[in-house]
Amino acid sequence: MTDQPPARATLSAVPTAAVLGGLLLIGLTLLGYQIAQSIVDIKLLERSVEVKGLSEREVTADIAIWPISYNVADNDLGNLYLVLQDKNANVIAFLKANGFEDKEISSSAPAVVDKQAREYNDGSASAYRYTATSTITVYSSKVEAVRDTMTKLADLGKQGIAIAGDAYSTQFMYSKLNDIKPAMIEEATKNAREAATKFAKDSDSSLGKIKRANQGTFSIENRDSSTAHIKKVRVVSTVEYYLSD
Numbered sequence: 001m002t003d004q005p006p007a008r009a010t011l012s013a014v015p016t017a018a019v020l021g022g023l024l025l026i027g028l029t030l031l032g033y034q035i036a037q038s039i040v041d042i043k044l045l046e047r048s049v050e051v052k053g054l055s056e057r058e059v060t061a062d063i064a065i066w067p068i069s070y071n072v073a074d075n076d077l078g079n080l081y082l083v084l085q086d087k088n089a090n091v092i093a094f095l096k097a098n099g100f101e102d103k104e105i106s107s108s109a110p111a112v113v114d115k116q117a118r119e120y121n122d123g124s125a126s127a128y129r130y131t132a133t134s135t136i137t138v139y140s141s142k143v144e145a146v147r148d149t150m151t152k153l154a155d156l157g158k159q160g161i162a163i164a165g166d167a168y169s170t171q172f173m174y175s176k177l178n179d180i181k182p183a184m185i186e187e188a189t190k191n192a193r194e195a196a197t198k199f200a201k202d203s204d205s206s207l208g209k210i211k212r213a214n215q216g217t218f219s220i221e222n223r224d225s226s227t228a229h230i231k232k233v234r235v236v237s238t239v240e241y242y243l244s245d
Contacts (some may be wrong), residue, residue, distance in 0.1 A: 010176040017040050047243040048211050049199050053192025054236050055184040061172035061229045064146040068095075069164045070156075073128035077112075080130050085109050087161050094156055098149040133164070143172060143229055172229040174220055180233065185215060190238035196241045201206040208242030 015123040068091060089109055094179055112132040140146060150170070153163050193207075200207040216236045223230040 011144070029218065036085045041147075047205070048240050049196050049207075049243055050238065050240040051192045051195040051199065052236050052238050053190065053195065054234070055187040055188040055191065057171070057180060057233045058185065059174050059176075059180070059231050059233055061143050061174050062141055063173040063175055064138065064140055064143045064229070065171040065173070066146050066150070067135050067165070067169055068139075068153075069133055069135040069169075070161050071130045071131060071133050071164055075129045077114075077130055080112070080132055081110075084132055084134050088134060088136060090159050090161060091156060094152075095136075095149070098152065099141060099142065099145050100138055100149075104138055104142075107139050108135045108137070118222040139202060146170070147229060159163055170228070172222075174233070177218060177220065177233065181218065184218075184233070184235050185237065186239060188216070188235055189213070189239060192237055192239040193241075196239065200241075200243055203243070205243040205245060208244050211240040211242050213240070214238040 041151060043185075070087065071089075072080060072083050072087065074083060082152055092107075110132045111134075115126050115129055115131070136144060156163060197207050214237065216238060218233065220231050220233050220234045223232050224227045
């Protein structure tokens with residue numbers, strides 16, 4: 001008889017342990033559901049759409065770099081340099097007569113070649129021993145004056161100066177990009193938002209805040225090969241927006 005009380009205590013502990021186990025199982029199940037639901041909520045918050053917005057403008061170049069080159073040949077080196085000096089003076093006078101100032105005109109040292117001194121001289125006959133190329137460069141903000149003067153190069157030809165090269169060696173540049181950048185970025189961002197709004201509407205969603213944005217790189221190119229003084233400025237902005245139901 002003395003062994004029965006402990007036996008009753010053991011039997012009564014069995015349902016208590018089962019209840020605790022059941023409660024623990026329910027708690028873990030609820031915890032798992034809550035975690036899963038949180039993950040779903042986070043994923044919903046991460047819904048987004050990435051769009052691109054374009055802005056383009058045509059601008060006129062404000063700087064012109066115009067190299068004027070010509071060639072001279074002679075058998076006497078000293079006389080060659082005298083001819084170069086004379087013709088350089090004629091070219092500069094021509095430019096000044098068309099409205100350019102001294103500060104806009106620069107002369108580079110002539111490139112002289114002695115054909116007899118070249119290592120690869122094959123000994124073939126040549127009318128002149130020395131040839132030289134002289135270049136006078138106009139660097140000016142008078143873009144239209146440069147374009148107009150380029151059409152008058154025949155006047156130099158009448159003075160015996162044969163201009164080498166062509167119009168494609170002239171560079172036209174646009175230096176005021178910072179003046180139009182803010183407006184173009186605003187336009188590109190606006191276009192991106194319009195595209196994102198349409199996407200959200202078509203997918204029965206609502207457009208949220210910006211998740212991330214990339215301004216993009218500005219590019220400046222000639223509008224076409226025949227109008228190098230007219231530039232096309234372009235920027236593409238990439239913007240990612242949150243979406244919600």
